[in-house]
Amino acid sequence: MDTPAPLDIAHDGPIARLTLNRPDMRNAFDDTLIAALTGAVQAAVEDPAVRVLLLTGAGKAFCAGGDLNWMRKMATLTDAENRADAAKLARMLHTIWSCPKPVVACVNGDAYAGGMGLVAACDIAIAADSAHFCLSETRLGLLPATISPYVLRAMGERAANRYFLTAERFDAATAFRLGLVHDVVPLADLPRHAEALCLALCDNGPGAVQASKRLVRDFAGQDIDAALIADTVERIAAVRSTDEAREGVSAFLEKRDPAWRAKR
Template sequence: MTMQAPLDAVRDGAIARLTLNRPDVRNAFDDALIAALIAAVRQAAEDPDVRVLLLTGAGKAFCAGGDLNWMRKMATLTDAENRADAAKLAGMLHAIWSCPKPIVAAVNGDAYAGGMGLLSACDIAMAADNAHFCLSETRLGLLPATISPYVIRAMGERAANRYFLTAERFDAATALRLGLVHEVVPQGGLAAHAEAICRALCANGPGAVQASKRLVRDFAGQPIDPALIADTVERIAAIRSSGEAREGVAAFLEKREPAWRQGA
């Protein structure tokens, strides 16, 4: 009997499509899925033909967090083994957050616990209108520790303080209001809308997109002081002299498509 791969990873032109593929357990994490996601994200980051990554789930759920059997096993581990296991999940989230290329999350259904961390680590998140969200760790006597840096950035300190503590379940409209997701669309239109966002990203200069992602990572929350202003000057001066920028401006003036957009 052939075992089903925990992650379906396919490159489709400039888009790397990553689908969590454990629908029987609502795409919950285990060691194999964590390792597969890290490998797929790194491979896409290194592939010069990939412009954007699209992450979604198979079946009715996006991701239910940690697999209960996997979590049950943790209770039997030594302290050192538990630390190493937690580091794998933390490493997966950081691989997504730090990927130089944009990652779009199409949240096709419920996102619980680690699934909340997963979508929060992505650059753009949109959800189906029937999706629900929950930071459920405290119900189990656990802590949303490894996901917290990403969730707090996505939904804000005030909202995180409430939902980390209460473990309340909330709907897609609330997720949108909190800023956890950028858009909510009808479930039947989610795939097409996510595709349109990916195509929009592919239409832009790939170097400029990656530099803009770094800009947000580096400058968010920083004081606007002389050092930061000088950094902005250096960055815009450097990109203005790049071949990509010269091609983009020339294409605009000549009323033609830039080279990177052809075939994207």
């Protein structure tokens, strides 16, 4: 019998659905899944029909982090081989984080270690109320190095001080309070809620959505000085003259849908 692909890729109109597909391993990633997810995100970026990416997991877990058998193999590698392998994981996370199109995490179950990194690298995260989270690396004598830039941005330095060090497990309500996820909903409602959010993103101007994502990336944490203010002026001035902006304003005044909005 053929081995199922580690990543299921499906397209539903403007939504690219990427499903981690190793349910028997709680969707833990190995080198094959890392390569597949990196490639799938890159392909979605290049596909003009894709407006939003939706990342979720098959089965009961979202992602358990690294496959322990794969990690055991890492202990036998040379230092150079370990660096190269870690770089692939880091590249996958950065590919998600830097994707110009919005990426939504639909956290259907537990997200541990690198799975938390996946959640944090996405722009928006919605979790089932039954999901749990854990930065479990220190229990194994490891550390959450490659995921740390994204988790720190998502949950903040103070919370990271606690959960990086203690490896405590926490629930979805705590993840919401910390800012790691934006919404918590009953598991049965999660697919509908995630799809509604993706469709809401697709209602907006695709260029404006991507440019707004860049605003967050470029301006978060920056001093509000003359240079930043000048940058904001240049950005809005450049957008006002685009075909997309003209269509959006005209559609609003004429009380009709803009051309980019799909009929449904």
